[in-house]
Amino acid sequence: MKRKIVSIIGTGVIGAGWAARFLAKGYVVKAYDPNKESLEKLKKNIQTAFKSLKKLGLNKNASLKNLNVFTNLNDALHETTFVQENAPESERIKKNILKTIDNIIPKKVIIASSSSGLLPSKIQSACKFPERVLIGHPFNPVYLLPLVEIVAGKKTSHTNVKKLKKLYEHIGMRPLIVQKEIEGYISDRLQEALWREALHIINDGVASTEEVDDAIVYGPGLRWAFMGVCLTFHLAGGETGMKHMLEQFGPALKLPWTKLKAPELTNKLKKAMVSGTKKQAGKFNIQELEEQRDLFLIEIMKTLNKNQKEKFPNWGRKYNNFK
Numbered sequence: 001m002k003r004k005i006v007s008i009i010g011t012g013v014i015g016a017g018w019a020a021r022f023l024a025k026g027y028v029v030k031a032y033d034p035n036k037e038s039l040e041k042l043k044k045n046i047q048t049a050f051k052s053l054k055k056l057g058l059n060k061n062a063s064l065k066n067l068n069v070f071t072n073l074n075d076a077l078h079e080t081t082f083v084q085e086n087a088p089e090s091e092r093i094k095k096n097i098l099k100t101i102d103n104i105i106p107k108k109v110i111i112a113s114s115s116s117g118l119l120p121s122k123i124q125s126a127c128k129f130p131e132r133v134l135i136g137h138p139f140n141p142v143y144l145l146p147l148v149e150i151v152a153g154k155k156t157s158h159t160n161v162k163k164l165k166k167l168y169e170h171i172g173m174r175p176l177i178v179q180k181e182i183e184g185y186i187s188d189r190l191q192e193a194l195w196r197e198a199l200h201i202i203n204d205g206v207a208s209t210e211e212v213d214d215a216i217v218y219g220p221g222l223r224w225a226f227m228g229v230c231l232t233f234h235l236a237g238g239e240t241g242m243k244h245m246l247e248q249f250g251p252a253l254k255l256p257w258t259k260l261k262a263p264e265l266t267n268k269l270k271k272a273m274v275s276g277t278k279k280q281a282g283k284f285n286i287q288e289l290e291e292q293r294d295l296f297l298i299e300i301m302k303t304l305n306k307n308q309k310e311k312f313p314n315w316g317r318k319y320n321n322f323k
């Protein structure tokens, strides 16, 4: 049987993650990057990802031989059935590359962009067939984390939203359809709030980068692996749940407990961030840290999967990452 071809456009951190996920699920991947060096790194990154993916179980057709790399866009789009674009986060670059792709491939083929926060209506605006252009925003490492946010632009068709959801489910993901087009979508808005607050805490000399990280890793982060912020706070309210939580902590919403606007990114703050995280990384380089992160994620995901299947069959957060 002929295996499905997907095109991965831009093969940096995120493009490599998508390529690894599709390969692990038995697809043929045609990857394009204008930079030869990125394509060389891609092969190495996919080999690293496969070490983790093997632990989850590969599709019977999965093979690194199904990876084809190109510096010519037309070649990477030949006979494709789906395009995932991962070019740098710039409205100008995305608009141009989407327009070029839209001109090359048949109008039925869906084009998803991995953008972290750009509005799909803007980046689809130069396309002849904008109804097949939308956001599919994943999370790093894409080959392990199930979440992907789908955001439609004004001209995206509902049918294509449904088709994309089905495709992502087929490759073991948990698609979340964002109901209203908004910059930053859902998850990045939440992460961004935490990130800006962390920068303020460091900028104001309240804590080091390591202490800020410990404040999440040993506390809320452990809960967040299982429950989101809303359900967690429902439990914080004791027997009457969220009702009591709101009564007790409602007034605190008026206290100066957060400064959501980002601080000025001064050289002093940049230095504190870079030297702080370098110290935290210690003797480990990025690749070694990524491998450790993957091992932790797999253990946590196995635990979640087991609990969801055995104890919460109707939990509604099921995904099919494990064989």
Ligand SMILES: NC(=O)c1ccc[n+]([C@@H]2O[C@H](COP(=O)([O-])OP(=O)(O)OC[C@H]3O[C@@H](n4cnc5c(N)ncnc54)[C@H](O)[C@@H]3O)[C@@H](O)[C@H]2O)c1
Residues within 6 Å of the ligand: 009, 010, 011, 012, 013, 014, 015, 032, 033, 034, 035, 038, 085, 086, 087, 088, 089, 090, 093, 097, 114, 115, 116, 117, 137, 138, 139, 140
């Ligand atoms: N890094 C993350 O954690 C993360 C998470 C989710 C989404 N994203 C989004 O994914 C996209 C890619 O981010 P990344 O972190 O992989 O960036 P990256 O810098 O690692 O990779 C970008 C790649 O795009 C290539 N490129 C440059 N111009 C191009 C063009 N015109 N057409 C195609 N490719 C081109 C570069 O050579 C490079 O290999 C961005 O939109 C980003 O916002 C990133």
